[in-house]
Amino acid sequence: MTGRNGDPAGPSVRVGHGYDLHRLEPAVPAGAGRPLVLGGLPFESPLGPVAHSDGDALLHAITDALLGALALDDLGTRFPDSDPASAGADSRRFLLDAVAAVRERGWEIGNVDATVICEAPKIAPHRGRLAASIAAVLGCPVDRVNVKGKTHEKLDAIGEGRAIEVHAVCMLCRR
Numbered sequence: 285m286t287g288r289n290g291d292p293a294g295p296s297v298r299v300g301h302g303y304d305l306h307r308l309e310p311a312v313p314a315g316a317g318r319p320l321v322l323g324g325l326p327f328e329s330p331l332g333p334v335a336h337s338d339g340d341a342l343l344h345a346i347t348d349a350l351l352g353a354l355a356l357d358d359l360g361t362r363f364p365d366s367d368p369a370s371a372g373a374d375s376r377r378f379l380l381d382a383v384a385a386v387r388e389r390g391w392e393i394g395n396v397d398a399t400v401i402c403e404a405p406k407i408a409p410h411r412g413r414l415a416a417s418i419a420a421v422l423g424c425p426v427d428r429v430n431v432k433g434k435t436h437e438k439l440d441a442i443g444e445g446r447a448i449e450v451h452a453v454c455m456l457c458r459r
């Protein structure tokens with residue numbers, strides 16, 4: 285796969301899509317939840333993600349969007365959850381790896397748009413600082429990053445607060 289994105293006769297833009305979901309549980313010993321981290325920022329929450337890494341579903345979805353736009357292996361393939369080196373890892377490391385792949389192949393981040401679906405915490409009051417945190421990892425202006433929140437209307441596992449889901453898309457532009 286490496287190199288095919290560098291084809292000068294190829295398109296000048298590419299899109300990528302990423303998706304992630306983590307189960308939410310209380311912290312040990314009541315459950316297996318880690319402290320809740322979204323977009324690289326800690327959140328006060330009685331429940332946190334069950335995950336091998338820090339479980340930052342927002343960064344995981346964005347990482348997969350970037351990797352998907354490049355037609356590369358996804359996050360779970362590049363950093364398997366069987367790898368002890370990724371245990372409890374700060375997911376900004378995974379996103380930085382994807383950003384490096386973007387730039388190495390001659391692309392720049394046009395924009396990223398992500399939707400976080402959960403009952404709690406409310407995302408709306410934190411949209412600005414989430415975008416700023418993500419833009420800092422992406423190395424791009426903050427106005428190229430958008431994060432919005434939705435609930436699941438109390439339906440199913442997400443609506444019952446037992447999971448958090450994130451969808452993300454990105455546009456890459458040839459540098």
Ligand code: MG
Nearest residue numbers: 304305341344
């Ligand atoms: Mg994940």
